[in-house]
């Protein structure tokens with residue numbers, strides 16, 4: 183399809199010092215849990231982004247020295263020449279598709295706990311790491327240390343050029359690097375020419391930019407990533423104050439300004455807490471102070487919003503981390519007039535959890551993310567059909583929808599039967615909860631794709647029985663019937679039912695989402711530890727109920743530290759008047775009283791609860807699977823070759839896991855059975 187002329191401006195080239203970006207799409211640095219440990223997987227992932235049309239494709243944070251060892255987190259590594267081949271794999275993969283390769287050089291300073299290198303961390307002034315409870319401190323850098331650091335940075339820039347990179351970052355963002363620590367008055371208590379006034383605190387950043395330009399600036403663009411606002415008021419850098427002054431001081435020095443807000447949780451803000459383009463107010467001043475191109479971020483998925491950023495003079499290039507993860511082909515889809523096919527990021531931050539759990543990146547919307555090399559999965563290309571199978575998929579939640587989409591794209595005949603009138607399963611229900619509206623994109627993208635496929639038929643309001651399966655005529659049956667929340671309190675903390683749970687005024691999340699009313703005061707017992715317990719507490723509170731969230735964990739929604747949400751979730755609960763009782767388990771419920779016990783001492787207490795919402799665990803909807811299993815040979819006689827249960831119906835998990843399960847089955851159902859490891863591995867060489 184021809185490109186919509188409204189979007190032409192997005193495809194104008196942009197000069198970045200000595201190099202030219204072919205369009206305005208810039209994949210800004212993002213870590214991925216693969217980094218230096220899985221370089222082939224990492225390179226293939228970046229290569230797919232380049233193929234998808236991003237003019238610049240960046241690495242994540244790349245450690246430049248052993249004293250910046252970010253272990254156990256898996257980032258990039260450029261400690262010496264032995265790291266070059268791995269990084270060259272990446273730049274080659276990016277160049278193969280005509281994009282520029284960028285590298286973000288990082289010294290983490292006090293944020294580098296050096297658990298592998300066992301070096302002593304360094305900082306502008308002696309300090310305990312502000313971001314972790316690691317029981318060690320950073321020492322104050324001497325002038326000799328500063329000189330050494332500048333030398334390491336310069337050497338890293340030279341090595342990066344040898345590894346093939348075109349854009350070299352000096353990184354002063356997120357509070358995660360030395361130049362930023364020097365800028366931050368609260369961390370820089372020096373009394374020499376690197377401390378005190380802003381000009382002094384910005385001296386190191388200036389020197390690094392100059393060093394890098396001097397070392398590689400003739401052939402490489404030198405970019406600065408700078409957090410113009412830390413969103414912590416006068417205690418930090420503010421875009422109306424020092425953030426602005428830093429840009430004014432260094433305005434023409436770099437070839438490109440990449441500006442955002444800090445810290446990471448503020449920058450990669452989930453859709454629950456901020457809309458697309460939310461950083462505009464903080465970064466819009468930058469272009470008025472520099473003639474150099476400016477890139478910024480804000481979970482941009484709408485081409486109209488992108489055009490507006492350029493036309494209104496806010497940004498020159500559209501930076502994206504999460505939108506490029508959810509859809510590596512976003513630029514190409516706009517370029518070819520297929521913007522309606524963009525798989526929009528839902529802002530859930532599951533992608534961030536890969537970094538926190540030190541495992542390859544995964545994405546709710548894009549199940550191929552992180553699988554490009556090890557499974558050979560491409561986000562837009564699928565293996566051809568190998569047989570004339572006809573599929574019956576039961577259940578149109580995230581697993582069923584994705585399975586149908588991929589099978590349909592492979593050319594199979596598919597009937598997708600949904601028992602209810604609504605498609606989307608848990609996604610449709612959960613997207614109606616406070617703050618989760620953007621999550622409905624998981625359903626909408628897939629339904630919109632399915633509607634274009636002549637081989638896929640969607641049947642709403644169609645519960646399926648075992649007898650109907652026998653009569654149906656499908657060769658393969660996929661059960662994606664989802665799960666429902668338990669009411670008996672069984673979960674992580676309780677492996678036996680909780681006395682008094684099971685009925686009456688004890689409600690499950692399904693009950694609340696289906697409109698059953700809870701009575702006040704209500705206790706939300708959260709032994710699930712992800713987002714749902716806190717969101718239900720928020721919903722009940724906003725309906726005027728007195729709400730206490732009880733959890734066996736040390737804080738609300740404990741797992742959401744991995745998605746950068748925990749702090750904000752707890753803050754929102756407290757601000758809205760939800761009481762939080764951490765480190766407590768439930769022991770029993772009777773007569774409007776909930777008995778509790780401290781998870782450490784076992785000491786018992788009681789709390790009044792006219793109702794309880796129990797968020798502990800789910801059970802798979804496996805009734806049809808059991809009925810079909812009982813049919814035995816009758817299935818084969820009816821021509822059914824396989825019955826496979828996927829997603830929450832097999833074992834409840836995240837929406838990302840459900841989408842992955844649907845995708846995997848649709849790609850791999852016809853692969854030969856094997857006990858081999860189902861993906862390629864990168865093994866250490868002896």
Ligand SMILES: Cc1cc2nc3c(=O)[nH]c(=O)nc-3n(C[C@H](O)[C@H](O)[C@H](O)COP(=O)(O)O)c2cc1C
Nearest residue numbers: 211212213242243450479480481502503504533534
């Ligand atoms: C999974 C993930 C990893 C990230 N890692 C880095 C990183 O290594 N260095 C960095 O400067 N920013 C990192 N970021 C921040 C992004 O570059 C970006 O500024 C932020 O996500 C906002 O952009 P977005 O709304 O397009 O995602 C990361 C973001 C995500 C989602």
Ligand code: SF4
Nearest residue numbers: 527528530531533545
């Ligand atoms: S995991 Fe969620 S936030 Fe991250 S890119 Fe995918 S959809 Fe967006």
